[in-house]
Amino acid sequence: MEKSSKYRNLAVRIKCINIGGSGFLFQPNTTDYSYVITAKHCLEGTEETPQCFGKKDIEIYSYIRNIELTVLDYYFHPDKEVDLVVIKIEYLEDIPGTLVTLPKEDKPVGIFGYPNVIDDNTGTIKKGQYVGCTSYFIYPETNEFEVNPNGEISNVNTVGETLVGLSGSGIFLESDQELYLMGIFIELKEVKGSFYALMGYNINVINQILNNNNLELLIPGExxxxxxxxxxxxxxxxxxxxxxLKRCAKSIIDLSPNDIVVSHNEKLYLPYNKFVEEELLNSQLWEGWVSLLTYYYMDTSQLPKKEEFILKRNNTIKQQHNIKMFFTKHKKLSTCVMDLFSNNYDDLESNDLIVINTKNSSPGTKSYNKDSTKNVLREIDKGKKEKIYEETGIDIDDPDISKDVEFIHINLFQDEFAEYRNLNVKKELEIKLKEKIKEVFNSVP
Structure with missing residues (x-):
């Protein structure tokens, strides 16, 4: 879905008696209801214009769908000073999946909503308004952050007058046509718009409301x-x-992708990536993990603990080693070897088996055993070796530096399984696949 279309699909307009504003949709992991999230003052007004309201007074419009949404309930934050409300609505089937992320400084972000300054009488308001911004300053102690518009807001009205009605909109980090919910726009830092500073709450505050009311948190179903x-x-x-393999994969059903995210965080990727959310909706990432966990269970009859998510097994000499997996944009396994040894050497342990899952490609060479890994390390250029030594004290030319680490690509298993493609007796086939999995784990070619 194009970025502009996703903004319009997520944005809603709020009306409540004499007050209004903007809001945005989010689909939690349920088909019982959906969420609209907005600023509390869009319902109860401000100190200057307070109002009392009930559920029947809340009107929510999705203009791209040309419908009014049905309100089921609404929930405030336990801290009355927090200008935020979560509205539960009847389940809306086509809400785009959206990942959440904590604020990051100096990133492109966008706000889309329905400011009052746009003419309502002509219907122009239904088109909404986009404001491109840059995240600027983070206040973690209060779960707030600040963004600044990239251009002039208005040369006619004050900034404050122009942005009335836009509060309650989502603030989304933008990356490669994807939107990541960073928080919600609440108010101007200064009432007249000095410094062009817009304030928002991060997603932690929203989850505090949901947790307090035993509602599904802002974690995508994916x-x-x-x-x-x-x-x-x-x-x-x-x-x-x-x-x-699909039948054997049923054994991993009690685990979830989120367990891996919590445990691995930036180490899901190679190179490590602090923007963890960047690929979390990429099905190829999780298909790789399904494959590895299935093979691991078929080999060991064990699964990792959710709170640790460490894959350990014994090799042919009863020596325990770890299996670690990375998702990468690198095209070649040799590049992965150099990356890990050059940048994350301290995270490597003796006899590690590194499993690589490459994005949108499958390398020609799908394995590096201990000797092959040492050969790759010899190919690192002298200047890079010297820099590594200066910064880390690691001498790449030391023959003991490799820690006997080995590398395989996740598709190596599929290639090795191919010899059994004509075997149709399922029990016999499963035994052969288990033997092949053990062989790959124990004897990297």
Whole structure:
């Protein structure tokens, strides 16, 4: 979905007796209801113009759908000073999936809503208004942050007059046509708009309301279970291999992508990426994890603990080693070897088996055993080696520096399974697949 279309699909207009404003939709992991999130003053007014209201007074319009939404209930923050409200509405089927992220400084963000200055009589208001901004300053102690518009807001009215009605809009980080909910626009930092500073709450404040009322938190359904990824993870396998693997994958159903996110965070990716949310809706990332967890269970009959998510197994000499997985834009396994040893050497442990899942590609070489890994390290240019030594004290030319780490690509298993594509007896096939998985884990080619 294009960025402009997603903004319009998420934005709603709020009316409540004599007051109004903007808001945005979010679909939690349920089909029982959806959320509209907005500023509390869009319902109860300001100190200068307070009003009493009830559920029947709240009108919410989605102009792109040309419908009025049905309000079920609404919830304030336990701290009465927090200008925020979550409105529960009847389930709306087509809300775009949206990831949430904590504020980050100096990032492109956008606000889209329905400021009062746009003419309501001609219907222009239904088009809404976009304001491109840059995140500027973060106040973690109060869960607030500040953004600044990228251009002049108005040369006719004051900034304050121009932005009336836009409060309650979502503030979204923009990256490669994707939107990530960063928070909600509440008010100007200064009432007349001095310094062009707009204030917002981050998503933690929204989740505080939801948690206080035992409602589903702002976590997309795509991160709450593996079922949809199990359906597609093995579809490139021939013959009966796909169905056998899908059946075995049912063993991982109590785990979730969010368990991995919480445990691994920036280390989901190579290079490490503090913008963790960037690829979290990429199905290829989770199909890779479904595959690895399934193979791990078929080999060990074990699953990792949710709170740690560490994959350990014994190799052929009863020596325990870790299996670690990374999702990367690198095209070649050798680049991954150099990246990890150059930038994250301290995170490598003796005899680690590193599993690589490449985005939109599959490398020609899908494995590096201990000797091959050492050969790759020798190819790092001298200038880079010297810089690594100066910064970390690590001598890449030391023969013991490799820690006997090995690398495989997740698709290596699929390639190795191919010899059984004509085997149709399911029980026999499962035994053969388990033997092949153990062979790959124990003896990296």
């Amino acid at each position: 991160l709450l279970d593996f079922q949809k990824y199990i359906e597609t993870a093995f579809e490139s396998n021939e013959g009966s291999i796909e169905s056998v």
